[in-house]
Amino acid sequence: MASGLVLFFYISAHLINHALGLVSLDAAEAGMSIAVEVWYSVPGTILLYGAATVHFLMALLAIYERRTFRLPPLEIIRIALGFTMPILLIGHAAGTRLAYDMYGLSSDYTRVVGVLWASGQQGWQLGLMAPGWIHGCLGLNFAFGRRQWFRQLRPVLFAIALLLPVFSGLGFIAMGRELAGTPRSAAAQEYLSPANTEQRLAIAQWKDNLLNWYFSIIFAAFMAREIRNLIERRAKGLVQVTYPGQTVSIPRGWSVLEASRSFHLPHASMCGGRARCSTCRIRVTAGQEHCPPPAKDEQDTLTRINAPAEVRLACQLRPQGNVSVIPIVRTARPVYRATAPRRSGEHDVVVLYCDFRNRADFASDHLPQDLLHILTVYVDGLSQAIRAAGGALSYVESDSVCALFGLDGAGEVCAQRALDAVGAVEGVIADLNNRLGRRESDRLKISVVVHSGHAAIGEIGSSEPPMVLAIGEAVDVANEMRKLAAERDRAFAISEQVYQAAGLIPVHDDEAVLHRPEGITTVFLSDAAPIASPAWTLHGKVNRAALLRRLWAGG
Structure with a gap:
């Protein structure tokens, strides 16, 4: 990271210096004199070339350790540009730093820009910094893209990333035009004269040797990687x-x-x-x-x-x-649903809803990626609890989860299974709240609604597994019960039909009656699940010994 930041700072300063050419050649020369003082000094040379060496060796190590190049497109582009940049920079460094160290040739803009324009190589200069600049910008995005300050500054950073190379290229063109036909271009003509042929050939030979070494090292890294892969496949199993x-x-x-x-x-x-x-x-x-x-x-x-x-x-x-x-973090094809039996028709089911009632408060108090992590853990925990009880997830939304029990035809036990799931959900939420913190504002508030009734069941979509939907009286009553639980600020709302089917005495702190054309439904509301399951956590059911250890540790 540090080596990359040093190199990115160097490239940025170089582009800014080129852009000064839009002001005047003298302004660019003044900036270049400062850059020469910094980077040609002993500390500057050690810092710059040390960073370049470390960054290059780390890139080779990353190539060697990588077992596959099936990568996202931006990652492939970043790697390709990183290895393309030295090909261009070696030639530029040979014509500037090597020329300065070997023959005392100045690295000022008057000579360098004049030589590039006089020799017809201005196009190379215009494209010289592009690979390094794009490689650096992508690297910064990969490194800091999730930081809040980076996201807030993204529009400004994007503008800089887009405009700085443009201004740099325009500055280079402006300097070339200012030099054309003036006595200051004599330095370029003198360097390109036959008297300096030996110097130019020596510098070109250095450039070719450096390029040969560079390509040889890259080839060796890829060959070592292939040999390592072959050994791993044959020897390690x-x-x-x-x-x-x-x-x-x-x-x-x-x-x-x-x-x-x-x-x-x-x-x-x-x-x-x-x-x-x-x-x-x-x-x-x-x-x-x-x-x-x-x-x-x-x-x-x-x-x-x-x-x-x-x-x-x-x-x-x-x-x-x-x-x-x-x-844990889902992408492309989220798999939140258990494979439901492929059946359609009308029969009795138990519908379970779990509503995340204070999701809006969490969204305002937490960063998006933190909320995504909480939602992922929340849904994973609920999914395990519901599947373990024999239920199937119908759908998952950011603030609601719907599950169905009785799709397998076991109508006589589906109510009991649903109540078991309610207790497991209570354990999951308690564990999650304990991990989130002790403050009330950091705790999830949920409402779990369970109702039994008649519904039409169908599978929709071509995905695997398909989405299972229930439509009918059971779902309509359950939706009214969701509103009732939210209005009365209760964690659990379970209908009388579910308790009767499970053969349990209702557990409630409050009750209400819903009047519908199909009949009357009594709803029992409480802040505790009818069947407690303290052994359930975010990661499933723990055994008694593990539970005692968690309790002893204060978890």
């Missing part, structure tokens, strides 16, 4: 990575993110796999003994987001054995 609904086999040594990309599985990664953004995080559900401990960069990011022990960064985790993982 394959590792199975199991995702929800799919299992893939990869050579040992690949990261989970590389596995996702290699098999075209959607996986979020905003920073490009540098352990900075945490969007690629996964939950390891099996095979944790095959996962090496987090390195410093990964551990710092996991600590920053207060991740539990089973959460890792996919870009850093290289499993040594078979593992099962669940991507």
